[in-house]
Amino acid sequence: MAVDGGKRMKVTGARVLVTGASRGIGQHIARRLHAEGGQLVLTGRNLEALNRLADELEAQAIQADLSVAADLDRLVSQVGEIDILIANAGLPASGHLLELSQSQIDNMLDVNLRAPIALTRALAPGMVDRRRGHIVLMSSLSGKAASPVSSLYSATKFGLRGFAHGVRMDLRKSGVGVSTILPGFVNDAGMFADTDVALPPGVGTSTAEQVTKAVLRSIEHDRMEVVVAPIPIRVGANIAALAPAMSAFFQQLVGEDVAANLATEQTNKRPD
Numbered sequence: 001m002a003v004d005g006g007k008r009m010k011v012t013g014a015r016v017l018v019t020g021a022s023r024g025i026g027q028h029i030a031r032r033l034h035a036e037g038g039q040l041v042l043t044g045r046n047l048e049a050l051n052r053l054a055d056e057l058e059a060q061a062i063q064a065d066l067s068v069a070a071d072l073d074r075l076v077s078q079v080g081e082i083d084i085l086i087a088n089a090g091l092p093a094s095g096h097l098l099e100l101s102q103s104q105i106d107n108m109l110d111v112n113l114r115a116p117i118a119l120t121r122a123l124a125p126g127m128v129d130r131r132r133g134h135i136v137l138m139s140s141l142s143g144k145a146a147s148p149v150s151s152l153y154s155a156t157k158f159g160l161r162g163f164a165h166g167v168r169m170d171l172r173k174s175g176v177g178v179s180t181i182l183p184g185f186v187n188d189a190g191m192f193a194d195t196d197v198a199l200p201p202g203v204g205t206s207t208a209e210q211v212t213k214a215v216l217r218s219i220e221h222d223r224m225e226v227v228v229a230p231i232p233i234r235v236g237a238n239i240a241a242l243a244p245a246m247s248a249f250f251q252q253l254v255g256e257d258v259a260a261n262l263a264t265e266q267t268n269k270r271p272d
Contacts, residue, residue, distance in 0.1 A: 008220065008221070008222065009083075009084070009132070009133070009134045009177060009219050009220060009222065010037075010220065011033050011036040011037055011038040011084065011216065011219060011220070012036060012037030012038070013037060013038075013039070014037075014038050014039065014083035014084050015038075015039045015041065015080075015081060015082050015083045015084070016033050016038040016039065016040050016041065016082070016083065016084040016085075016086065017040075017041045017043065017079055017082045017084070017085050017086065017119075017123070018030045018033070018040060018041070018042055018043070018086040018088060019043050019044070019066065019086065019087055019088050019089035019115070019116075019119070020043075020044055020088040020089030020090060020138075021040075021042035021043060021044045021050060021053060021088070022042070022044025022045060022046035022047075022049040022050040022053070023044065023046060023049055024208075025088060025138075025183075025186065025208050025211055025212075026044065026086075026088045026089070027053055028208040028209065028211065028212045029086055029088060029211070029212050029215055030042055030053060030057060030059070031056075031057065031212075032212040032213075032215070032216060033084075033086070033215075033216070034057040034058075034059070036216065038084070039059075040054075040057055040059035040060070041059065041060045041061075041062065041079050041082070042054050042057075042059050042060065042061050042062070043061070043062045043063070043064045043066075043075055043089075044063070044064075044089070045063065045064070045065050047061070047063040050063060062074075062075055062078050062079065066089055066110065066111050066115035067107045067110040067111045067115075072115055072118055072119075075119075076118075076119070076122040076123070079123075081126055082123045082126065082127075082133075083127065083130075083132065083133050083134070084133065084134045084135075084136070084219060085119055085120065085123050085133075085134075085135045085136065086136045086138075086215065087115070087116035087119055087120070087135070087136065087137045087138060088136075088138045089111060089115065089116075090111060090112045090138065090156075091107070091108050091111045091112055092153065093108040093112055093150070093152045093153035093156060094149060094150045094152075094153055095149060095150075095152070096149050096151075097151050097152065100152065105152060108152045108153070108156060109152070109155075109156060112153070112156035112157070112160065113155075113156040113159050113160055113163075116137050116138075116160055116163075117160075117163055120135055120137070120163075120167060120178075123135075124167075124171065124176060127174075127175075127176045128171065128174045128175070128176055130175075131174065131175035131176075132175055132176070133175070133176040133177070134176065134177040134178070134179065134218075134219045134222070135164075135167075135176065135177070135178045135179070136179050136180075136181060136215055136218055136219065137160050137161075137163070137164045137178070137179070137180050137181070138160075138180075138181050138183075139157045139160045139161045139164070139180050139181065139182050140153075140157040140182055140183060140184075141182050141183065141184045141227065141229060141233065141237045142154045142157045142158075143157035143158045143160060143161035143180075143182060144158075144161070144182065144237040144238070144240060144241045145236065145237045145240030145241065145244075146158075146240070146244070160180070161180050161182070161225075164178055164179070164180040164225075165180070165224070165225075168224060177219070177222040178224075179218035179219070179222070179223050179224060179225070179226065180218075180224070180225045180226070181211065181214050181215060181218060181225075181226050181228065182225060182226065182227045182228065182229075182237075183206060183211050183214075183228040183229065184204075184205070184206055184227075184228065184229030184230070184233045184234075184237075185203070185204075185205040185206065185229070185233070186205065186206050186207065186208055186211060186228075187205035187206070187207060188207050188208050203232070203233065204229070204230035204232065204233060205230070206228050206229055206230070210228050211228050214226040214228045
């Protein structure tokens with residue numbers, strides 16, 4: 001569901017911070033916002049890839065590992081004035097809870113949940129002072145519907161979605177908009193695209209271009225929440241949000257193999 005707000009923000013001429021920009025969907029978002037006239041600051045862990053994209057887009061590159069508190073603090077100190085925050089960086093965070101170490105859990109929580117909250121807290125005051133700005137938080141349909149072998153991922157995405165809704169209300173009179181993007185399975189970039197997992201018949205996918213369009217729409221029209229997924233997936237997620245027990249039963253019948261395969265494919269992407 002997308003909810004329209006009263007604020008309007010243009011990317012043209014705005015200074016935009018994109019996290020997780022060194023690969024995947026982050027690169028697509030950065031290219032689109034550059035094409036719209038944004039002045040980009042790009043951050044990610046892979047400095048070589050980050051610098052290549054920064055050269056292409058005439059952007060500023062700041063290497064940072066968002067699981068490291070000192071890196072996050074340094075990023076905030078270096079970015080300066082930001083008009084639009086795109087908190088896109090994230091880890092797969094898949095795996096059975098009992099197979100994850102506490103350090104892995106902490107890392108997943110730091111990158112997927114703590115860092116977007118910290119960046120919002122650090123950058124929002126400047127936006128409020130200027131009465132102008134927008135914050136885009138990249139959640140997931142896993143923020144509406146939990147699935148097996150992904151309890152930590154769901155926790156971070158449910159949490160980020162709840163944070164976004166709450167802080168949007170906190171900032172509603174400030175001139176600063178807050179939007180949440182909820183992609184489903186994206187077939188050409190990002191976490192799912194990096195796996196070779198086959199989806200059941202009838203389970204559709206989206207593209208990175210559709211996600212980038214959703215990001216742009218959320219900024220320009222102050223959307224509260226934009227879901228990026230085919231209609232059947234959206235319907236399933238809405239049912240899961242309203243009737244989680246029914247959704248869990250259905251996933252036991254048809255979805256556990258997919259979830260397990262995704263977790264297996266993503267094992268080597270877990271933090272140490």
